[in-house]
Amino acid sequence: MLGTTFILAIRSIRRHLLRSFLTVLGIVIGVAAVVAMVTLGKATTLQVQKSIASLGTNVLQIRPGQGFGRGGGGPRPPDFDPRDVDAIGKQITGVTAVAPQAQSTGTAIYEGANWSTTVNGTTNGYFEVQPWPLSSGRYFTPAEESAGKAVCIIGSTVYTNLYKTKDALGTRMRIAGISCDVIGVLTTKGQSGFGGDQDDVVIMPIKAVQRRMTGNTDVRLILVGVDQAYSTAQVQASITDLLRERRHITGGKEDDFNIFDTKQISDTLSSTTTLLTNIVTAVAGISLVVGGIGIMNIMLVSVTERTREIGIRLAIGAVANEVLMQFLVEAVVLSCLGGLIGLLLGQVAVILLSVLGQLPFIFDVQINVIAFLISGAIGVVFGFFPARRAASLNPIDALRHE
Known part of the structure; x- marks a missing residue:
């Protein structure tokens, strides 16, 4: 039964090949965009982590001032003394x-x-x-x-x-x-x-x-x-106390130096990259919804065009569930074909953008599987209403349809 329904769906799609392609174009663009954005986002995060790792793992960077620059309009804080370096090496545990x-x-x-x-x-x-x-x-x-x-x-x-x-x-x-x-x-x-x-x-x-x-x-x-x-946070606190003492910073005065943990920098940049990737992916995902609406629209047109065919099937003994299944399978096949084309285009886009952006190429199996399953789910969700409408037709009214 299901195999016959699948064959009928393929025949219907082949009968209107150009229309079918235009129908799933939204799915194709949506899947390709989601796959490309998520994969490139992960590649960018990996590249950032690799670049930060080149600075060393478990490394603290100590600079004069309250940031990368001078910060504010006051006088420039004094640089460190070689004796500060010796003191950190000899007095701080875990270095x-x-x-x-x-x-x-x-x-x-x-x-x-x-x-x-x-x-x-x-x-x-x-x-x-x-x-x-x-x-x-x-x-x-x-x-x-x-x-x-x-x-x-x-x-x-x-x-x-x-x-x-x-x-x-x-x-x-x-x-x-x-x-x-x-x-x-x-x-x-x-x-x-x-x-x-x-x-x-x-x-x-x-x-x-x-x-x-x-x-x-x-x-x-x-x-x-x-x-x-040792915990880098604990070592950082010990270095802060030592340098405050050596630089005569007392009471509630702010530090005139800053300590950066390379791991914290890596985590911050990675989380920022992930957030931007999620935002762009969400925007790209809108194309999937638009593609689903396109499938619903064309399936409603298909139901109208094939009303007499539906009436004949119902009149010779087909039950409503069989008609519903026929149109639902057709919608799912359409969306899945769009998903497969989108996956292919997405991988091509990832390869090209990885080369242009000098990013490592990643083949993310998980996002590819998820994107394909979502495309199939869209076929079910947006194809159900047209299929239900076809199954609920009255056979006599359908046969009278011109």
Whole structure:
């Protein structure tokens, strides 16, 4: 019975192929949009989490000021002192490594090639806090760090623009007027979650940068690695108390520094991306409702066109439930075909947008199955009323219909 009904539904759809396609166009667009938006949203969230993870897991970033900028119109808060870095490493429980940073900019020059880049002065603790493997070479020695020797480790962007395919190890390049020996080349990290090129950097011992570039011992950023066994919130509270004491902040005065937990940043960005994805998906889902209304409309037209056929079936012994099933199956087949086409177009859109947006490609089985089931459910919901109307026709009135 059901098989015969299905065959009749396919024949009816093939009889009016163009009309059938236009009928399910809303379903096709709705399913494709929902699948593409949800999949790309998950890919974007994954990319954000990956970018934040490149900053290190269980890492606290400490900066002077009350935000990323100065905040307000008051005087700029003082930078950190190297003794603050030592105090955090020695007095705070749960800290695995501490990395001070002093930054400058300059033009790197090697054999006629030049490249403007960022110079990051730090210690080997930097590579412990946020592991960054070397593609070749070595890290700083304790003697190079303590003496502030002019040695450097370069990012892959700097290497590509200065050396092309040459071996950089053992060469001497100039950066901001200082000659330094290249002792290592970092592996490629790519863009950060904020759009910057993480590989466009030259890393030197912090004392070398302070002595020869910045002209002071100020520390603009402190990275703190936290042991997995400890709560980052607890360590953050301990660091806050220590720095308030060292910076003589008493009573109800606000902190003149801020501490960011990379995990909190990742969670915030991920939740924001998820929220935007849900909003866009909800808007795209409206197309499914519009598609359902289109199916109801065309099925009502079909019932009117086939009234005499329905009357003949009822007159020769067909029961009302069989007529209802015929039109309901036809509506479900229409919507399911639209769902399948929508899934195909959705995957094509995901592939193209992933390539254009440089996002990881994800095939989300769950959203594809859900979208297809929803398209079938729309056929049932919006096809029931026309099917019920066909089943309730009086056979005599239907036979008289012209």
